Amino acid sequence: DAGVIQSPRHEVTEMGQEVTLRCKLISGHNSLFWYRQTMMRGLELLIYFNNNVPIDDSGMPEDRFSAKMPNASFSTLKIQPSEPRDSAVYFCASSLLGSASTEAFFGQGTRLTVV
């Protein structure tokens, strides 16, 4: 398995544009996390899915942010409209709920720059 795959790796966009970040989970995993990392706030959990169902989205900063999991292996995080303060590295991570280890495996991250 290639691990958690995120795309794109880098995204530069203008303020007001829509941004879509993509994540492919490790095959067989049933939990998906989206995190945002900045120097000021560290690793913030945005939203958490289990078996394709959003369990906790209390970390989603505003209505401009939305996340979906259309199937068991894929997720998107959308920002519309984007703002400069959204600039950060966005990580998704997957794990297998109910296994002996609940290790979260991270993707490479998407570095988003909103200008």
Add this chain to the structure above:
Amino acid sequence: GENVEQHPSTLSVQEGDSAVIKCTYSDSASNYFPWYKQELGKRPQLIIDIRSNVGEKKDQRIAVTLNKTAKHFSLHITETQPEDSAVYFCAASGGTSYDKVIFGPGTSLSVIP
């Protein structure tokens, strides 16, 4: 919900010395405590974890201790090497957060050759 605090935020040690990073958590029902290492420009990766039924766990130069009563857990790195330089995150999971993994703010460790 769960809240994880971590200290210090930055730590510099001489090569060969030990480094200790401490974390506290708020949800007494949390039962899984992983530690992640993030090298510059890379993704966080698990280096060691401990469950609430264990007080200490060791893996070569790395050890983690857990005090459930005080809701404290710590990472100990002995005989530090320059390649240990990275940001280290503690995390807590389980309990009322179920499988949600909540991270501490991170500790930037620098090992000076």
